[in-house]
Amino acid sequence: xxxxxxxxxxxxxxxxxxxxxxxxxxxxxxxxxxxxxxxxxxxxxxxxxxxxxxxxxxxxxxxxxxxxxxxxxxxxxxxxxxxxxxxxxxxxxxxxxxxxxxxxxxxxxxxxxxxxxxxxxxxxxxxxxxxxxxxxxxxxxxxxxxxxx
Amino acid sequence: xxxxxxxxxxxxxxxxxxxxxxxxxxxxxxxxxxxxxxxxxxxxxxxxxxxxxxxxxxxxxxxxxxxxxxxxxxxxxxxxxxxxxxxxxxxxxxxxxxxxxxxxxxxxxxxxxxxxxxxxxxxxxxxxxxxxxxxxxxxxxxxxxxxxx
DNA sequence: CTCCATTTCGACCGTGAAAGTCAAGATGGG
DNA sequence: CCCATCTTGACTTTCACGGTCGAAATGGAG
Numbered sequence: 278x279x280x281x282x283x284x285x286x287x288x289x290x291x292x293x294x295x296x297x298x299x300x301x302x303x304x305x306x307x308x309x310x311x312x313x314x315x316x317x318x319x320x321x322x323x324x325x326x327x328x329x330x331x332x333x334x335x336x337x338x339x340x341x342x343x344x345x346x347x348x349x350x351x352x353x354x355x356x357x358x359x360x361x362x363x364x365x366x367x368x369x370x371x372x373x374x375x376x377x378x379x380x381x382x383x384x385x386x387x388x389x390x391x392x393x394x395x396x397x398x399x400x401x402x403x404x405x406x407x408x409x410x411x412x413x414x415x416x417x418x419x420x421x422x423x424x425x426x
Numbered sequence: 427x428x429x430x431x432x433x434x435x436x437x438x439x440x441x442x443x444x445x446x447x448x449x450x451x452x453x454x455x456x457x458x459x460x461x462x463x464x465x466x467x468x469x470x471x472x473x474x475x476x477x478x479x480x481x482x483x484x485x486x487x488x489x490x491x492x493x494x495x496x497x498x499x500x501x502x503x504x505x506x507x508x509x510x511x512x513x514x515x516x517x518x519x520x521x522x523x524x525x526x527x528x529x530x531x532x533x534x535x536x537x538x539x540x541x542x543x544x545x546x547x548x549x550x551x552x553x554x555x556x557x558x559x560x561x562x563x564x565x566x567x568x569x570x571x572x573x574x575x
Numbered sequence: 576c577t578c579c580a581t582t583t584c585g586a587c588c589g590t591g592a593a594a595g596t597c598a599a600g601a602t603g604g605g
Numbered sequence: 606c607c608c609a610t611c612t613t614g615a616c617t618t619t620c621a622c623g624g625t626c627g628a629a630a631t632g633g634a635g
Contacts, residue, residue: 278427278506278513278546282623285516285535292534304581313528318624324583337632338580353538357427366429379462385441385562386434389502389553396545397427404538413534430593453610467595473612486603487609 284360286314287322291331291356295348295406302334302341322360329359348410354401364401365394372398433509435463436471440480440505444497444555451483451490471509478508497559503550513550514543521547 289312297303305323309316323342326332333345344351358364363371369378370390378384438461446452454472458465472491475481482494493500507513512520518527519539527533 278429278510278515279517280427280515281621288535306581315624317626320582320584321624327583334582335632336580336582336630339633340581340631342582361427364427366427367434368428385558386437388561388565389549389558393546393549396549397542400538400542400545409534409538412537416537432594455610464595466597469611469613470595476612483611484603485601485611488604489602489610491611 278366280357281361283318283322284357286312286319287326287360288353288356289314290319290323290326290342291344291351292406292409294332294342294344295351295410297343298348300343302339302343304341308342325360326356329356331356331359348406351406352402353404353406353409354398357401364397366390370394427515429506430510432467432471433506435461435468436475436509437502437505438463439468439472439475439491440493440500441555441558443481443491443493444500444559446492447497449492451488451492453490457491474509475505478505480505480508497555500555501551502553502555502558503547506550513546515539519543 290308293308293311294303305319306316308314308323309319314322323332323334327334327342330345331351332342334340334342354364358373363373365371367378367386367390368374368376369384369387370393372394380387439457442457442460443452454468455465457463457472458468463471472481472483476483476491479494480500481491483489483491503513507522512522514520516527516535516539517523517525518533518536519542521543529536
């Protein structure tokens with residue numbers, strides 16, 4: 278029940294690009310430093326994310342990466358699925374590519390696994406990167422604190 | 427976000443023992459056949475489950491395994507945790523052994539991962555093997571069907 | 576046009592865990 | 606005593622994860 282570190286890196290990279298929110302692209306090295314990601318590995322990851330249509334790139338000097346869509350329109354779930362594959366505790370309850378198991382139809386755990394998958398989906402598919410940023414700005418305000426009357 | 431096949435085998439083995447519900451032990455070979463588990467591997471798994479206090483064994487001819495507690499008192503979650511380790515998308519939100527990440531305190535994803543973990547726990551810790559059996563007996567009745575007025 | 580910073584592409588690789596397998600011994604019933 | 610069964614622990618094999626690396630293509634600036 279764990280996400281791969283590659284997936285977590287991908288999410289953090291997209292978060293960094295969400296924060297940047299500018300027409301100017303952000304360089305790989307910059308993203309890597311802000312989010313503590315090994316540069317060479319990040320190259321691979323961003324290449325993959327580009328293939329998935331999440332980010333765009335500009336080459337050459339002053340090049341770098343930008344989001345392909347605004348943060349409000351990217352959910353955490355879709356990134357996770359793209360990088361790590363279907364979100365499901367076992368293959369037979371994957372919504373995209375369900376795989377028949379040995380107990381066709383009378384699997385004792387089918388309903389249960391389905392509920393687990395649904396519970397996860399309910400969280401990850403309803404959270405966008407914009408939500409995440411908002412949540413963090415609120416938290417920061419709380420932390421600085423004491424400015425309300 | 428997947429459970430290991432070892433863990434799934436463990437759950438199915440305990441389910442088989444729950445169905446058996448008798449003072450007479452169930453043999454490894456029997457469990458293996460009913461639940462489609464490689465016998466040699468099941469030996470390892472049952473040994474581990476015994477160490478966790480989930481099952482008891484009786485040696486010799488007419489030996490085998492029985493549940494150490496009634497099915498109402500074993501949740502799926504505790505078995506999963508015992509076999510696969512903490513249930514958490516990332517280590518920092520594990521409730522049993524949280525591991526500090528690089529962003530002590532200001533991790534942008536901390537709250538999010540926590541909600542994911544909670545969603546999973548809500549399902550797996552509230553479901554016992556007795557619940558699972560009841561669910562399946564209901565389903566079977568539905569399938570046979572047409573007996574209600 | 577040339578130089579340099581940057582992305583791009585594909586190959587490469589070491590480690591550790593997952594998923595089993597196996598042999599030999601201990602134990603208990605008949 | 607004999608046989609069926611659990612017990613223990615070592616062993617193996619395969620593969621995905623988590624990266625690295627080198628060289629080429631590209632675009633902006635001067």
